[in-house]
Amino acid sequence: MELPYNLGVGMQWTAVVATAVGTVLGVVSTLVVDRIRWRRERSERERDALRTSFMEYLGALAQARDAFTRAEPSQERVGRGHIAVSEHGVYTAQHQLELVAPQLILDRARQATLAVLDFHDAVVAGHDADSDEYLMAWRAVREARGRLVEAMQTALRRY
Numbered sequence: 001m002e003l004p005y006n007l008g009v010g011m012q013w014t015a016v017v018a019t020a021v022g023t024v025l026g027v028v029s030t031l032v033v034d035r036i037r038w039r040r041e042r043s044e045r046e047r048d049a050l051r052t053s054f055m056e057y058l059g060a061l062a063q064a065r066d067a068f069t070r071a072e073p074s075q076e077r078v079g080r081g082h083i084a085v086s087e088h089g090v091y092t093a094q095h096q097l098e099l100v101a102p103q104l105i106l107d108r109a110r111q112a113t114l115a116v117l118d119f120h121d122a123v124v125a126g127h128d129a130d131s132d133e134y135l136m137a138w139r140a141v142r143e144a145r146g147r148l149v150e151a152m153q154t155a156l157r158r159y
């Protein structure tokens with residue numbers, strides 16, 4: 001039995017439509033996968049930039065703090081810790097943070113820097129490691145750094 005002419009044309013038409021729909025779906029799915037991959041790679045780059053900035057800031061802050069533990073008492077240097085902090089690259093690292101870090105981290109970084117400055121002043125004012133002033137300043141540095149690291153870890157987990 002032979003099929004009517006119209007039915008044969010209809011079958012050809014549906015094959016063309018099915019091919020076109022398949023092609024469109026293939027292109028769309030490729031674009032979606034590429035977009036997802038691009039977003040993931042971008043997120044990884046941003047996370048790496050954050051991590052690098054965090055490490056540079058924490059490293060500079062630790063260098064300054066460690067140098068201050070060995071500073072000789074000098075009344076002339078009290079209140080001039082910002083110069084010493086700058087020499088250890090803390091401000092440069094803090095400026096880098098300003099480009100990539102959320103506001104909470106910037107606030108915590110400023111608090112940590114201020115705590116290190118207070119520690120500097122306690123050391124150069126002549127307070128030894130057993131004095132209440134030294135211990136309070138040291139504790140304030142540890143606590144400020146701890147809050148900062150916690151905020152940094154939270155920010156990195158979001159990426």
